[in-house]
Amino acid sequence: MWLYLSKRLLLMIPMLLGITLVSFLVIHLAPGTPTELQTTMNPKASVEAQKRLRELYGLDQPLQVQYWDWLKRVSRLDFGRSFSPDRRPVWDKIRERIGVTLGLNLLSLLIILAVALPLGVLAAQRAHSWFDKGTTLLVFFGFAMPSFWLALLLMLFFGVYLDWLPISGLTSLGFSHLSFWEKFSDLGAHVTLPVLGSAFMGLAGVSRYMRGSMLEVIGQDYITTARAKGLPERVVIFKHALRNALLPVITILGFSLPGLIGGSVIFEAIFAIPGMGQLLWWAVMARDYPVIMGELVIVAFLTLLGNLLADLAYGLADPRIRMG
Amino acid sequence: MRISESWMRLWRNRLAISGLALVLGLCAAALLAHWLAPYDPDFIDLKQVLMPPSPAHLLGTDTLGRDVLSRIIFGARVSLLVGFVAVGIATLIGVLVGALAGYYGGALDQILMRLVDLMLCFPTIFLILAVIAVLGPNIWNIMAVIGLTSWMGVARLVRAEFLSLREREFVVAARALGASDARLIWRHLLPNALTPVMVSATLGVAGAILVESSLSFLGLGVQPPTPSWGNMLTMGKDNIEIAWWLSVFPGLAILVTVMSYNLLGEGIREAIDPRLRD
Numbered sequence: 001m002w003l004y005l006s007k008r009l010l011l012m013i014p015m016l017l018g019i020t021l022v023s024f025l026v027i028h029l030a031p032g033t034p035t036e037l038q039t040t041m042n043p044k045a046s047v048e049a050q051k052r053l054r055e056l057y058g059l060d061q062p063l064q065v066q067y068w069d070w071l072k073r074v075s076r077l078d079f080g081r082s083f084s085p086d087r088r089p090v091w092d093k094i095r096e097r098i099g100v101t102l103g104l105n106l107l108s109l110l111i112i113l114a115v116a117l118p119l120g121v122l123a124a125q126r127a128h129s130w131f132d133k134g135t136t137l138l139v140f141f142g143f144a145m146p147s148f149w150l151a152l153l154l155m156l157f158f159g160v161y162l163d164w165l166p167i168s169g170l171t172s173l174g175f176s177h178l179s180f181w182e183k184f185s186d187l188g189a190h191v192t193l194p195v196l197g198s199a200f201m202g203l204a205g206v207s208r209y210m211r212g213s214m215l216e217v218i219g220q221d222y223i224t225t226a227r228a229k230g231l232p233e234r235v236v237i238f239k240h241a242l243r244n245a246l247l248p249v250i251t252i253l254g255f256s257l258p259g260l261i262g263g264s265v266i267f268e269a270i271f272a273i274p275g276m277g278q279l280l281w282w283a284v285m286a287r288d289y290p291v292i293m294g295e296l297v298i299v300a301f302l303t304l305l306g307n308l309l310a311d312l313a314y315g316l317a318d319p320r321i322r323m324g
Numbered sequence: 325m326r327i328s329e330s331w332m333r334l335w336r337n338r339l340a341i342s343g344l345a346l347v348l349g350l351c352a353a354a355l356l357a358h359w360l361a362p363y364d365p366d367f368i369d370l371k372q373v374l375m376p377p378s379p380a381h382l383l384g385t386d387t388l389g390r391d392v393l394s395r396i397i398f399g400a401r402v403s404l405l406v407g408f409v410a411v412g413i414a415t416l417i418g419v420l421v422g423a424l425a426g427y428y429g430g431a432l433d434q435i436l437m438r439l440v441d442l443m444l445c446f447p448t449i450f451l452i453l454a455v456i457a458v459l460g461p462n463i464w465n466i467m468a469v470i471g472l473t474s475w476m477g478v479a480r481l482v483r484a485e486f487l488s489l490r491e492r493e494f495v496v497a498a499r500a501l502g503a504s505d506a507r508l509i510w511r512h513l514l515p516n517a518l519t520p521v522m523v524s525a526t527l528g529v530a531g532a533i534l535v536e537s538s539l540s541f542l543g544l545g546v547q548p549p550t551p552s553w554g555n556m557l558t559m560g561k562d563n564i565e566i567a568w569w570l571s572v573f574p575g576l577a578i579l580v581t582v583m584s585y586n587l588l589g590e591g592i593r594e595a596i597d598p599r600l601r602d
Contacts, residue, residue, distance in 0.1 A: 018442040026454050144583035146534055148541045148554075149575030152561055156572075160565050167564075255444075262447030269542055270561065280450060284457040284544060292454050300445045307445075 004321050008311050015304055020074060023296040024067050027289050079294035084286060090294040093279060098298070100170065101264050101275035104195055109253075109260065111199040112206055117249070119203075120210025124245075125237060127215060135207065142204025147263055150200060151270045154193045166190050168272040194267040202260055209252045213245040247318055254310025258303050333595040340591020346584035354400040361394035365551050374567050384569040386559055392569065395551040396577050402552040403581060406467050406536040407529040413471025414532075415525050418478025423509055423517075425479070426486025437483070440476045448473050452535065453544065461544045470532050478524055485517035519596045526589035530582040537578050553578050 061069070073080070079090035123132045159167035166172065170190050171183075178186060217223065218241055226236045264277035272278070276295060283291035315321040334340055353360055362382075369389035377384045383392040425436040443451075452469050459465040489495060490513070498512050539545030540554025541561075548555050553574040560571030 014438070015442060015445065018438070019445055022442060022446070022451075023454075026451070027458060140583065140586065141579075144530070144579050144586055146537055146575060146578045146582070148538055149557060149571075149578060152557060152564065152571045152575065155561075155564055156568055160568075258444070258447040262449040265449050265453065266538055266542070280453060281542060284453045287457050289457070292457055296446065296450055296454055299447055299450050303445050303447065 001315055001322050004315050005312065008308055012304055012308065016301065017071075019300040019304070020071055020297055021067070023293050023300070024070060026296070027293055028063065028066070074297060079297070080290040082283075082291050083288045084291075090290045093291060094276060094294055094298055097274060097276045097279050100273065101261070101268070101277060102302075104191060104198070104267075104273070104275065105260050105264065107191065107195045108199040108202065111195065112202045113253075115199070116203050116207035117210050117246075119207040121214055121237065121242060121245075123207070123211045124214035124218060127211075132211075135211075139204040139208050142200060145201070147197065147201050148266045148270055151194070151197045151267055154197055155270070158193060165192055167193065170273050190271075191273075194271045194273060198260065198263045198267050201263055202256060205256060205259075206249065206252065210245070210249050213248050214241060217241045217245040243317075247314065250310055250314045250317060254307045257306040257310075261299055261302065330595045334591055337591045337594060339587050340595070343584040343587030343589075343591060346580065347588055350400055350581055350584070351404060353397055354404050357398050357401060361391075361397045363391035363394040365390060365394040365398040366549055367391070374563070376567075377569055383573045384567070386556070386567075386570055387563060392556070392573055395556060396553065396574055399551045399553045399556060399574065399577065400581075402463065402540075402546050402550065403533045403536065403578070406463065406470065406546075407532045407585075409467040410470035410474070410532040410536075411525050411528040413468065414475040414528060415478055415521060416475075417471070418475035419482050419514070419521060421475065422479040422482025423486060423514065426483035427490065427505070427509055427513065429487075433483070436479070440479055443473070443476050448535070449538070452539065456539070456544050461539070461547060463546050463550070466536055466539060466545050470535050474528065474531065474535075478521060478528075481520050481524055482517055485520060486513055489513050489516055523589050523593045523596070526585055526592060530585035530589070533578065533582055533585070 077091045079094075081087045081089055082093060119135055123135045126132055155167045158165045166189055170187065172186050172190075175183065175186060218237075223236060223241055226240045227233075231240075261277075264275055265281055266277070267273070268275045268277035269281045276299070279291065280295045282288070283295065357365075367390060369385070372381070372385050372389040374387055375381055375385040375389075381391050381393065383396065385391055386395070421436050421440070425433040451473050455469045455472070456465065459469070495508060495512055498508055503512070536545055537552065537554035537557070540552045541557050543555070543558060545554055546552035556574040557571065560567070560574065563570055
């Protein structure tokens with residue numbers, strides 16, 4: 001287990017370097033430099049100021065020197081200051097939003113697990129039944145549904161037509177004056193639609209995968225043996241089959257993280273939620289390069305971390321690795 | 325023989341054929357948009373602003389009085405163009421990378437596959453948005469960026485095919501006869517690896533259409549007044565409390581299009597390899 005874990009950790013180092021390199025190159029290989037763009041948008045900046053900016057970002061240095069300097073600062077979580085008028089440090093901006101994005105994604109991940117796993121198991125158990133066909137249809141819709149359209153439909157139905165739920169922001173006006181339970185329900189009402197939306201988007205893939213994995217395991221000899229020795233079907237499915245079928249699903253969950261976090265941009269933009277996705281959207285609109293680079297590095301790092309956690313869970317769940 | 329058998333299987337798959345029919349219908353609609361659309365998609369009629377669906381305007385009108393149905397029909401052009409070009413770029417890169425990695429193996433394979441792993445670490449939409457921030461949002465950049473960020477799946481597919489094909493007798497025989505690397509790759513390996521690529525390209529068109537519409541919706545894709553299903557929905561969101569038809573119909577167009585490509589792609593997959601049908 002320790003060997004397995006340390007191998008995974010060591011693998012992260014080149015990946016981290018790669019992530020920073022890709023983030024760096026995406027911004028710097030473009031025609032023109034960030035400072036040029038910054039000053040063209042602000043014609044009042046003098047030649048003098050332009051020169052100062054160029055020196056500040058070290059843009060007169062060769063590319064590899066720039067990368068190395070930037071990397072040294074990134075390792076201290078110093079992504080520089082935002083180009084926006086407030087000129088705040090990028091890390092401060094990201095830090096105050098990271099919790100919102102992670103929290104919402106965690107909630108939808110929990111919902112995905114709570115719904116998709118039973119759905120997949122039941123569909124596999126009753127393969128080719130009406131229930132199976134129904135979930136297949138649902139999955140097909142899930143794959144073809146544009147996430148932002150789903151968000152719009154949810155808004156239209158629950159927010160406008162039924163008028164049950166708020167459609168914008170994370171809290172109501174005057175939130176700070178509410179009591180604890182009022183705050184709780186206010187927050188809950190605001191996150192319901194975005195979380196349900198992003199959970200639905202992830203549901204399709206995970207339940208489909210669970211079904212496939214379960215079907216494969218049910219076809220194995222040891223399941224036939226378990227049935228032959230007279231174990232109740234419930235025990236066969238949930239004890240013998242499910243445990244083994246879950247293993248590959250853990251890996252898939254790790255792989256589905258980028259998609260889930262990527263969906264944050266859409267859902268946060270639509271529901272006006274102050275998270276990292278909204279920050280990226282704004283930064284791209286305003287061409288705020290330090291923020292964009294910071295976001296890229298942090299999000300890829302979070303994905304790597306998620307994959308590491310999935311590997312860890314896999315190691316704990318698989319006795320061959322846990323004991324070996 | 326095998327080809328015609330696959331065709332027969334595809335033909336018998338009712339869902340896949342309806343997908344194919346819809347795909348062909350959409351292509352026809354995009355090509356014949358000028359004749360099919362009841363109105364000029366850019367014709368502004370300020371006396372007919374935000375009209376709900378009616379016999380005159382089957383899907384209603386938008387905030388500038390433009391006919392929604394006509395704009396959806398013209399929007400098909402953007403979606404299909406972006407879908408085809410982006411997938412073309414992705415397939416080209418993916419096949420190239422996968423073929424090199426799978427054929428030569430060794431250090432080259434290691435480097436290329438780590439690059440694939442690396443690209444897969446970034447949520448695609450984050451990477452795309454970052455590049456759009458640098459290059460600026462317009463339809464050509466969108467196609468290029470979607471293509472450049474979605475080749476990894478194809479690369480893995482082609483590599484896996486090449487790895488298993490490389491040691492097969494017909495390849496070893498061709499090599500023994502003195503065929504060059506390029507000839508082996510082009511004439512012997514690639515044709516045998518094309519079927520999974522075809523499936524992933526068909527599904528890829530659906531994916532590219534989804535990404536384009538999300539970007540246009542965020543205001544970072546196809547820019548108005550050019551109609552695209554994504555930017556039409558932006559207007560839907562801004563008027564969600566007063567004009568439901570602006571939020572419903574363009575999205576329906578995306579859903580149906582993406583679904584037909586998915587049905588067709590799955591159908592081709594099953595037709596090629598019936599064992600995949602569970």
